[in-house]
Amino acid sequence: MSGVFFNGQQLITPQSASMLDDSGMFNKNTSVGNIVALLGRAEGGEPFKALRFGSADQAKAVLKGDEVTLKAIERAFDPSSETTGPSTLIFIRINPATRAELALGTAIDLVSTDFGRRNNQIKVKVESASVKGKKLTTAFGNDYFSKDNVYRDAMSVRYTGGEATATLAITSTKAILVAGATTTEIDLIDFPTVQELADRINAVAGFTANVMDGNGLAPTLQALDTAAAANCKAADVIVTAHLQACIDWFNGTGEGFVTASRKDGATGAPANTAFAYLSGASDGIVTNAEWQKAFEVLQQVDAQWICPLSPLAAIHAMADTHVAYMSNVSRKKRRAITGGNVGMSDDEALLAAKNLNSDRTSFIHLGAYDYNPKSKLTLYPAFVVAAAVAGMFAGVAPGVALTNKSMKWRGLERALRVPTDTNVLLAGGVLCLEDGEEGYKVLQSLSTWRNDSNFNRVEQSCGAACDFVLRNVEEAIDPVRGKGGSPRTMADALSRAETRLNALSVPAPMGPGVLVGDAVNPPWRKLTVSLEGDVIRIEYECSPVVPINYALQVAHAVPYSGSASA
Numbered sequence: 001m002s003g004v005f006f007n008g009q010q011l012i013t014p015q016s017a018s019m020l021d022d023s024g025m026f027n028k029n030t031s032v033g034n035i036v037a038l039l040g041r042a043e044g045g046e047p048f049k050a051l052r053f054g055s056a057d058q059a060k061a062v063l064k065g066d067e068v069t070l071k072a073i074e075r076a077f078d079p080s081s082e083t084t085g086p087s088t089l090i091f092i093r094i095n096p097a098t099r100a101e102l103a104l105g106t107a108i109d110l111v112s113t114d115f116g117r118r119n120n121q122i123k124v125k126v127e128s129a130s131v132k133g134k135k136l137t138t139a140f141g142n143d144y145f146s147k148d149n150v151y152r153d154a155m156s157v158r159y160t161g162g163e164a165t166a167t168l169a170i171t172s173t174k175a176i177l178v179a180g181a182t183t184t185e186i187d188l189i190d191f192p193t194v195q196e197l198a199d200r201i202n203a204v205a206g207f208t209a210n211v212m213d214g215n216g217l218a219p220t221l222q223a224l225d226t227a228a229a230a231n232c233k234a235a236d237v238i239v240t241a242h243l244q245a246c247i248d249w250f251n252g253t254g255e256g257f258v259t260a261s262r263k264d265g266a267t268g269a270p271a272n273t274a275f276a277y278l279s280g281a282s283d284g285i286v287t288n289a290e291w292q293k294a295f296e297v298l299q300q301v302d303a304q305w306i307c308p309l310s311p312l313a314a315i316h317a318m319a320d321t322h323v324a325y326m327s328n329v330s331r332k333k334r335r336a337i338t339g340g341n342v343g344m345s346d347d348e349a350l351l352a353a354k355n356l357n358s359d360r361t362s363f364i365h366l367g368a369y370d371y372n373p374k375s376k377l378t379l380y381p382a383f384v385v386a387a388a389v390a391g392m393f394a395g396v397a398p399g400v401a402l403t404n405k406s407m408k409w410r411g412l413e414r415a416l417r418v419p420t421d422t423n424v425l426l427a428g429g430v431l432c433l434e435d436g437e438e439g440y441k442v443l444q445s446l447s448t449w450r451n452d453s454n455f456n457r458v459e460q461s462c463g464a465a466c467d468f469v470l471r472n473v474e475e476a477i478d479p480v481r482g483k484g485g486s487p488r489t490m491a492d493a494l495s496r497a498e499t500r501l502n503a504l505s506v507p508a509p510m511g512p513g514v515l516v517g518d519a520v521n522p523p524w525r526k527l528t529v530s531l532e533g534d535v536i537r538i539e540y541e542c543s544p545v546v547p548i549n550y551a552l553q554v555a556h557a558v559p560y561s562g563s564a565s566a
Helices: 056-061 065-078 117-121 194-202 242-251 288-298 313-328 344-354 383-392 420-427 459-482 487-504
Strands: 005-006 009-011 036-040 052-053 089-093 101-105 108-112 124-130 134-140 143-150 153-161 166-170 174-179 182-187 206-212 225-233 236-240 257-263 273-277 306-308 335-339 361-364 368-371 377-380 433-436 439-442 514-516 519-520 524-532 533-543
Touching: 036 065, 036 288, 036 383, 052 056, 056 065, 056 089, 065 089, 065 377, 065 383, 089 288, 101 124, 101 273, 108 242, 108 433, 117 124, 134 242, 143 242, 153 194, 166 236, 174 194, 182 194, 206 273, 225 236, 242 257, 288 313, 306 313, 313 335, 313 344, 313 361, 335 383, 335 459, 344 361, 344 377, 344 420, 361 383, 368 383, 383 459, 459 487, 459 533, 487 533
Parallel strands: 036 089, 036 306, 306 335, 335 361
Antiparallel strands: 005 009, 052 089, 101 108, 108 257, 124 134, 124 273, 134 143, 153 206, 153 236, 166 174, 166 225, 174 182, 368 377, 433 439, 514 519, 524 533
């Protein structure tokens, strides 16, 4: 057998063939995000689900009350006049809230769309319509949805044949046609839409069915109202789906408080009822198990900065374990900012930071003042300040330090003495805020790591820059996995790594190349690729931006000397 192997195929028949090599078309831009995730209590929103928000107002509309949580979100989105906030904030509700419920007779089961005790305030009323069907109303406080004339006439059926009598009956599973002594049963499961059922009825001698009101695509099985045998010889019999029309309104865009489902054995629209309240919803009780479940949900989310809205050391330890696991095992590098409660002393803060001792987790111990929804100046705990710091990190380019950056607070819980108090706190791994003449500033954006003074471990910004570089280059070269080990594959990996490193060589996270003498000192160098067996290795040197924490000057004082003459 002759031929040639081309583009994955053995070509036997002489022919012209072509292929497109798109290996050079890979995305050359950085694509790893810079997203903040908060975990905490809320009065609205589905529990244990990653809820994504683009603004504080959007989050407030979903999460409802809980003043502390909403203040944390507000400040995360707007933490500083010197930095922006995150483009995306993820929130995971930890309290295991449940939905409220209500049965509308034997026809419909209702559950609240949202979760939590506040949904027990929802009430529902069913009335006779002004023309046909039902009038439905749902209310929640001063807000309500209402719809009159909720009905559905699916189709009309008439018998025009020669038999003296003819009837039509609808059960939950069948349409039954009787003409004289002949009975025809049509299984609705075989004809799932009204148009298909009408076509089938029209195939029965003497019967004529017409779809009404554009309901051809409406469902039949478990959707049509049941009806006893009705005479279709003398007049049209209207097959209705009023119950399904009610369900569809509750579940549609015209109503937002409840979700409806058909009860087993339901035959038609619900009976009229005065306002009845939903009940049974609760906010649930939060234990460490709920926090652990929330962190497990966060494992499926790509976020770079996380903040648990809790002052508890056990929760901070969970957060630190989470970021370590995700960074070292699950290839989703991230960092945590944690905070204590109001009234924490410096000694307690030093012990909390010592117990964490993590290069990926920071700890803040001072609360801050801001206005509450009633315009009253309120002291918020340090974990709210931590959320704002996490928002600042998510609002700057990876590698930008928060050192000396101002924050939007109306005051700090107490003023630290600089440097008397701050020397001890910073040395002990506590991220401190300064109450200075120029505002409230982050003294140094450091982690709780105290084992050594490596910049990438102590400085959160420097470590985040390294994370960003590693993830981007890892993503860039990942497409070579599975390819054959060859010089071409090595060249492809080299090109991908070089392209991504060049894209990263901006003021952050690695900084631009700078001229030193007659040569440029590059942000990366010595890029090599090696192949051994089924392992390809990429190695390079990179220089993530290290923040300037100290600005020192030396003035050399010398005595004046000179001469004078007359």
